[in-house]
Amino acid sequence: MMQALLNGLVSGLLIALPAIALSLTYGILNFANFSIGAMITTGAYLAYIANTSFGAPIVLAAPIAAIVLALIAIAIQRGVYRQIRNADHVTLLVASMGVAFVLENVLRFFYGADVRTLDVPVARPLIWHGLRLNHEQLQIAVASLSAMAAIAFLLKRTRLGRAMRAISDDPDLAEVRGIERARTVDWTWAISGVLTALAGVMIALDGIVDPLIGMNYLVSVFAAAVIGGLGNPFGAVVGALIIGLVEETSALAVSTTYRQGISFVVLVLVLLMRPQGLFGAVRIRR
Amino acid sequence: MTVSAAALEVRDVYAGYGASDIIASVTLQAAQGRITTIAGPNGAGKSTLMKTLVGLLRPRLGQILIGGRDITPLSPPQRALAGLGYVPQERNVFKNLTIGENLRIGFEFIRRKSPEKEFNAARDRVLDLFPDLTARLGELAGTLSGGQRQMLAMGCALIPGPTTLLLDEPSAGLSPRYVTTMLDAVAAVNRAGVTVIMIEQNLIEAMRVSHDVVLLVAGGIRGKWGADVFLSDPEVRSLFLGGAKAKSENSGQERRSDDASAA
Amino acid sequence: MTGYLVAILTFVSLAVLIGFALNVQWGQAGMINFGLAGFYGVGAYTAAILSKQGVDGFTATVAAIALTAAISAVVSLATIRLREDYLAITTLAFSESVRLVLMNETWLTGGTNGIRDIPRPLVGLIGGQYYEAFFLALCLALVAIVYAVLDRIIRSPFGRAMRAVREDDVVAATLGKNVLALRVKAFAIGGAVIGLAGALHAYYFSYIDPGEFAGFITVYAFMTVIVGGKGSNRGLLVGACTVMVLLEGTRFLKDFVPFLSAQQAASLRLALIGAGLILILIYRPDGLAREYRLSVQNPSRPDANS
Ligand SMILES: Nc1ncnc2c1ncn2[C@@H]1O[C@H](COP(=O)(O)OP(=O)(O)O)[C@@H](O)[C@H]1O
Ligand SMILES: [Mg+2]
Numbered sequence: 001m002m003q004a005l006l007n008g009l010v011s012g013l014l015i016a017l018p019a020i021a022l023s024l025t026y027g028i029l030n031f032a033n034f035s036i037g038a039m040i041t042t043g044a045y046l047a048y049i050a051n052t053s054f055g056a057p058i059v060l061a062a063p064i065a066a067i068v069l070a071l072i073a074i075a076i077q078r079g080v081y082r083q084i085r086n087a088d089h090v091t092l093l094v095a096s097m098g099v100a101f102v103l104e105n106v107l108r109f110f111y112g113a114d115v116r117t118l119d120v121p122v123a124r125p126l127i128w129h130g131l132r133l134n135h136e137q138l139q140i141a142v143a144s145l146s147a148m149a150a151i152a153f154l155l156k157r158t159r160l161g162r163a164m165r166a167i168s169d170d171p172d173l174a175e176v177r178g179i180e181r182a183r184t185v186d187w188t189w190a191i192s193g194v195l196t197a198l199a200g201v202m203i204a205l206d207g208i209v210d211p212l213i214g215m216n217y218l219v220s221v222f223a224a225a226v227i228g229g230l231g232n233p234f235g236a237v238v239g240a241l242i243i244g245l246v247e248e249t250s251a252l253a254v255s256t257t258y259r260q261g262i263s264f265v266v267l268v269l270v271l272l273m274r275p276q277g278l279f280g281a282v283r284i285r286r
Numbered sequence: 287m288t289v290s291a292a293a294l295e296v297r298d299v300y301a302g303y304g305a306s307d308i309i310a311s312v313t314l315q316a317a318q319g320r321i322t323t324i325a326g327p328n329g330a331g332k333s334t335l336m337k338t339l340v341g342l343l344r345p346r347l348g349q350i351l352i353g354g355r356d357i358t359p360l361s362p363p364q365r366a367l368a369g370l371g372y373v374p375q376e377r378n379v380f381k382n383l384t385i386g387e388n389l390r391i392g393f394e395f396i397r398r399k400s401p402e403k404e405f406n407a408a409r410d411r412v413l414d415l416f417p418d419l420t421a422r423l424g425e426l427a428g429t430l431s432g433g434q435r436q437m438l439a440m441g442c443a444l445i446p447g448p449t450t451l452l453l454d455e456p457s458a459g460l461s462p463r464y465v466t467t468m469l470d471a472v473a474a475v476n477r478a479g480v481t482v483i484m485i486e487q488n489l490i491e492a493m494r495v496s497h498d499v500v501l502l503v504a505g506g507i508r509g510k511w512g513a514d515v516f517l518s519d520p521e522v523r524s525l526f527l528g529g530a531k532a533k534s535e536n537s538g539q540e541r542r543s544d545d546a547s548a549a
Numbered sequence: 550m551t552g553y554l555v556a557i558l559t560f561v562s563l564a565v566l567i568g569f570a571l572n573v574q575w576g577q578a579g580m581i582n583f584g585l586a587g588f589y590g591v592g593a594y595t596a597a598i599l600s601k602q603g604v605d606g607f608t609a610t611v612a613a614i615a616l617t618a619a620i621s622a623v624v625s626l627a628t629i630r631l632r633e634d635y636l637a638i639t640t641l642a643f644s645e646s647v648r649l650v651l652m653n654e655t656w657l658t659g660g661t662n663g664i665r666d667i668p669r670p671l672v673g674l675i676g677g678q679y680y681e682a683f684f685l686a687l688c689l690a691l692v693a694i695v696y697a698v699l700d701r702i703i704r705s706p707f708g709r710a711m712r713a714v715r716e717d718d719v720v721a722a723t724l725g726k727n728v729l730a731l732r733v734k735a736f737a738i739g740g741a742v743i744g745l746a747g748a749l750h751a752y753y754f755s756y757i758d759p760g761e762f763a764g765f766i767t768v769y770a771f772m773t774v775i776v777g778g779k780g781s782n783r784g785l786l787v788g789a790c791t792v793m794v795l796l797e798g799t800r801f802l803k804d805f806v807p808f809l810s811a812q813q814a815a816s817l818r819l820a821l822i823g824a825g826l827i828l829i830l831i832y833r834p835d836g837l838a839r840e841y842r843l844s845v846q847n848p849s850r851p852d853a854n855s
Contacts, residue, residue: 026634031634032634032637032638034583034637034641080827080831083831084830084831084834087830089632089633089634090575090579090581090633091830091834093581093583093633093634093637094581094771094775094826094830095826095827095830097583097764097767097768097771097826098768098823098824098826098827098830099823099827100823101764101765101768101819101820101822101823101826102820102823102824102827105816105817105819105820105823106816106820108812108816108819109813109816109817109820112812112813113812159394159395162383162387162390162391162394163391163395165380165382165383165387166380166383166391168382169380169381169382169383170377170380170381172342172362172374172377173374173377173378173379173380174380174391175341175342175361175362175363175366176340176342176362176363176366176372176374177363177366177391177392177395177396177442178363178366178367178395178396178446179363179391179395180361180363180395181363215764218641218645219641219642219645219646222638222641222642223642226635226638230634230635255653257649257652257653258646258649258653260642260645260646260649261645261646261649261650263642264639264642264643264645264646267638267639267642268627268639271627271628271631271635271639272627275628275631275635
């Protein structure tokens with residue numbers, strides 16, 4: 001049981017990164033980015049390429065993947081979402097599904113459906129009072145906590161972070177106060193790219209690289225973001241921890257293949273009981 | 287009438303939200319260093335005009351100039367950088383940010399290069415004007431009362447030091463004491479050299495501080511008056527029939543003469 | 550060649566049926582369904598499993614329709630007060646869950662092996678030789694019937710109320726419309742049509758497996774509807790044909806580019822479909838057909854997005 005809680009915590013930390021990314025883009029662009037799963041996958045493949053094709057060690061491959069995915073995300077923003085004039089959030093949603101489809105199949109085109117693994121040294125797990133924490137889990141925890149601290153600092157203490165929160169709060173007022181929306185949006189996508197790439201790398205570290213790894217986390221990530229109140233990045237972290245814990249502890253009773261099914265059930269329960277999420281302000285349809 | 291350069295000029299502007307124009311063929315000039323009030327019934331298009339001035343709406347036709355420079359192609363942030371300050375009628379503060387953060391945001395994107403100590407000085411000036419805010423800098427703006435929120439919004443527009451200030455009903459929803467405080471603040475800002483264009487429904491109080499009045503009815507400009515004569519004009523009186531008549535008489539002595547305040 | 554044409558036309562009919570469903574849910578009621586593949590799978594598997602148990606084709610199809618409609622209603626209930634994003638997320642999560650069940654509950658669904666030898670309705674009566682043609686005729690007839698029924702619904706007071714809800718549900722509510730019931734009904738009607746299409750899919754191929762009910766079905770459906778002009782059932786014909794031509798046309802890709810493996814050609818096709826969807830959203834958001842539109846453009850700033 002304790003082991004399940006520990007695993008759940010680590011898994012939650014992993015889900016938290018894309019959940020934060022989802023919340024940031026939702027808050028600022030006002031649409032749910034359905035390509036987040038494909039972005040995670042892309043991040044994992046970018047690290048794989050840097051790692052195996054160019055021989056970069058993982059501490060180098062991860063930041064390379066993050067930067068490249070950030071640039072890709074900006075390119076997609078400029079090439080796709082920004083080009084859709086007068087778009088309501090539903091049109092953007094559909095467009096993001098198209099983006100996911102393109103990303104996923106481009107990866108398939110070059111790398112097929114084969115299962116791949118990163119080239120990393122194997123290390124012995126840490127054992128403490130009977131609890132196992134393997135090396136990958138430790139890396140996940142450290143990387144995720146550092147990334148979260150950096151995001152918190154960015155949002156609370158920097159000009160860019162205030163611009164992002166201001167746009168999320170009221171885009172018109174933000175513009176009137178001198179905030180360049182387009183530039184802030186680009187930065188938001190870049191951050192989203194970095195976070196999803198890190199998540200992709202960590203999933204790859206802990207297991208394999210294949211075209212579906214991101215898709216397999218999509219439901220969990222969305223459930224986490226909804227529990228935290230879509231658009232609220234701090235809530236998303238709590239939502240992710242809840243999802244991670246529920247998924248891992250439920251594995252004691254239900255087959256692990258139903259991990260996403262569990263998230264779906266949690267998602268529906270939250271929507272029925274507290275549709276605004278545990279923290280978010282209600283975003284009623286209008 | 288004092289002859290002075292137009293700080294802000296609107297030339298034959300048409301604008302609206304969808305297919306049809308809400309305001310049509312609007313032409314007006316707001317004189318440098320004065321307070322111009324835009325009056326008109328509800329739904330006349332006053333807020334729409336102001337949104338067009340700050341760039342939140344693009345005019346379908348026409349031009350907007352500040353100090354002779356055509357700003358029509360500029361985006362709202364670019365217009366803010368050009369010295370235009372704006373307090374919207376509603377949703378005028380970032381509710382999920384603290385009061386201190388609201389003030390900082392008001393400053394930092396317009397005065398990008400200014401050092402921290404200039405911000406501190408500007409913030410102190412705003413807090414002198416609205417001391418109620420001082421004790422609450424760390425609280426979320428969403429927790430403020432209507433009056434305090436209005437003051438914060440005004441403070442955020444003032445803090446970067448705009449040359450022209452656009453106020454959409456600064457006294458709306460305020461208790462009488464706050465209405466006076468707010469309009470006194472507007473007058474003080476104006477005395478410091480800022481050109482003010484404001485929309486007001488509290489006409490009696492507004493006339494106390496205004497110099498010029500423009501009347502907007504059904505999306506069109508109906509004329510321009512000195513603030514001292516506006517409420518006694520028969521056309522205006524028939525438009526604002528009812529309480530306005532009686533009130534306009536007892537507020538007459540409070541009105542400043544046009545010339546005395548033009549300094 | 551005739552056989553190929555018959556097959557293509559059958560696919561087009563199925564695509565049109567799915568398009569009808571999405572047009573009711575999204576085009577008319579404004580409700581997004583990203584889990585379309587899952588609902589389609591529910592319809593197909595219901596029909597297949599019942600038929601394997603000896604239930605006759607008609608009854609099994611009715612059951613597939615009823616079950617898909619009922620599940621649609623329940624899923625839409627979960628997000629009833631929220632913005633479309635939530636419905637999109639929930640339906641997608643539902644679809645993923647359906648896929649998990651299809652893959653893992655082997656006792657019921659055959660797992661990844663799928664279900665083979667699904668009995669085709671009336672095959673004894675028609676005979677194998679003409680069955681394909683008969684099935685096409687059946688599909689076309691069903692398309693016509695569904696079109697007529699939906700057309701009546703769209704023109705009825707219920708249809709108008711549905712569009713009112715789509716444009717502004719606050720206004721619709723103040724006009725005394727029961728927004729909640731309307732949305733659930735609209736989603737269930739769409740679900741029923743998806744269930745029908747799923748059942749036909751199972752019968753036509755007489756073999757189904759979980760891989761057929763993945764996200765690409767949903768992408769095709771959205772593409773069909775968007776190409777045809779959202780909300781227009783007549784435009785759908787254009788949409789379904791365009792998508793089919795694209796799909797079938799790109800199938801020959803590997804003949805022209807010999808160094809591509811079959812797997813690569815398939816990925817490239819799908820990537821091109823995704824890109825096509827994006828390009829249409831950018832350049833032809835009202836569809837290629839540009840039918841009459843019932844809705845007015847939402848007023849907003851011309852430079853509202855960045
Ligand atoms: N965002 C909007 N979208 C569509 N119409 C609007 C919007 N805002 C205002 N209107 C319409 O424009 C007209 C003028 O509104 P407004 O400029 O707010 O008037 P005023 O400020 O003079 O009371 C009204 O008929 C109003 O319904
Ligand atoms: Mg107004």
